[in-house]
Structure formats: C-alpha cells, structure tokens
Amino acid sequence: MNSHTQEDLLTGAKVFDLSILANIYKLYSPGLYRYAMRLLGDECLAEDCVAETFSRFLKTLRAGQGPNNHLQAYLYRIAHNWITDSYRRQPPTPIELDESLKAADQFLPENLADDHLEQTQVRTALRSLTPDQRQVITLRFIEGWGHEEVAAAINKDAGAVRAIQFRALNTLRRLLLRVEKEGSYEHEK
Numbered sequence: 001m002n003s004h005t006q007e008d009l010l011t012g013a014k015v016f017d018l019s020i021l022a023n024i025y026k027l028y029s030p031g032l033y034r035y036a037m038r039l040l041g042d043e044c045l046a047e048d049c050v051a052e053t054f055s056r057f058l059k060t061l062r063a064g065q066g067p068n069n070h071l072q073a074y075l076y077r078i079a080h081n082w083i084t085d086s087y088r089r090q091p092p093t094p095i096e097l098d099e100s101l102k103a104a105d106q107f108l109p110e111n112l113a114d115d116h117l118e119q120t121q122v123r124t125a126l127r128s129l130t131p132d133q134r135q136v137i138t139l140r141f142i143e144g145w146g147h148e149e150v151a152a153a154i155n156k157d158a159g160a161v162r163a164i165q166f167r168a169l170n171t172l173r174r175l176l177l178r179v180e181k182e183g184s185y186e187h188e189k
Contacts, residue, residue, distance in 0.1 A: 073152035125175040133168035
C-alpha cells in the first residue's frame with residue numbers, strides 16, 4: 001500500500017528521491033496506460049505514451065518546474081498532450097460506423113453475447129468524437145474522475161468540461177441510436 005501523501009510524493013519527486021519516483025510510477029502508470037490504450041487503441045503507442053509522460057515529467061522536474069499539487073492531473077495532462085501530438089502526427093483514418101460494424105460482425109462468433117457487439121459499437125462511436133471529447137468521456141466515465149479533476153488534467157475550467165461532456169454524450173447518443181435503428185432494420189430483412 002502507498003503510505004505517502006500527495007505532498008510527500010511531490011516533495012520527494014522535486015529532490016529526485018528514487019524511491020518516491022518509483023512509487024509515483026507504480027501508482028500512476030497503470031491508469032495512464034489504460035487511459036492511453038482507450039484513446040489510442042494500440043498497445044505499443046500506449047506504452048510509448050506512458051514512457052514519454054514520465055520522461056517529460058522528469059524533464060520538468062530537472063528544470064526546477066513541475067506541479068505543486070494535483071500530481072495525477074498533471075501526469076494525465078502530459079499524457080493528453082502526447083496523445084494530441086500523436087493524433088496530429090498521424091491523423092486517424094475516418095471510419096464509417098456502418099462499415100466498421102459490418103466488418104466486426106464478420107469476425108464475431110455467433111455465440112458471443114450482445115454486450116460484445118455493444119462494446120464494439122461504443123468504441124467505434126468514441127472514435128467519432130474530438131480528442132477533447134474522448135478524453136473527457138474516458139476520464140469521467142471510465143476512470144471515474146470528477147469534473148474538477150478532469151478540468152485540471154485538460155487545463156480547462158469545470159464549466160468547459162461539462163460543455164464538452166454534454167456535446168460528446170449527445171454525439172454518442174445520436175450515433176448509437178442510428179446504429180440501433182439500422183441494426184433492427186437489418187434483422188427484419
């Protein structure tokens with residue numbers, strides 16, 4: 001169990017206490033990996049994101065900078081910036097929701113539960129969101145963060161986070177309703 005307080009972690013990190021830095025890595029790397037994996041969908045890129053996040057964190061500490069509080073949000077902001085840069089370097093290929101679902105259906109065994117199909121539909125719909133929208137939805141509903149924590153991580157105020165969340169949920173609702181209607185239409189044929 002981690003017996004260090006947030007203040008202990010930040011103080012130890014600023015003086016390069018190796019045991020504290022190792023503890024920070026052990027504490028935050030699994031969540032950062034899950035976050036990157038959900039947004040990037042690629043294990044190698046997610047691992048690169050985590051490595052680069054901690055590398056950038058160490059560089060800021062070496063420069064005498066870094067967070068004075070909200071360490072977790074600070075690390076997630078670094079990861080978010082890396083993911084955003086990754087999207088800019090290699091724009092995602094547009095995926096039509098209908099084509100993606102048809103392709104996924106070809107490979108699913110007929111005895112898979114309906115929730116697998118729903119998960120595929122949700123993942124596909126998430127790809128349609130902007131990077132900020134994906135990040136807010138991932139942090140709020142998958143990682144379980146509050147509005148204030150998400151705001152600190154993406155460097156926006158809580159009101160902006162709520163607005164981004166509202167737009168993202170409306171987009172997801174619209175896309176998933178479209179899939180549901182077309183899916184039921186397909187079954188009637």
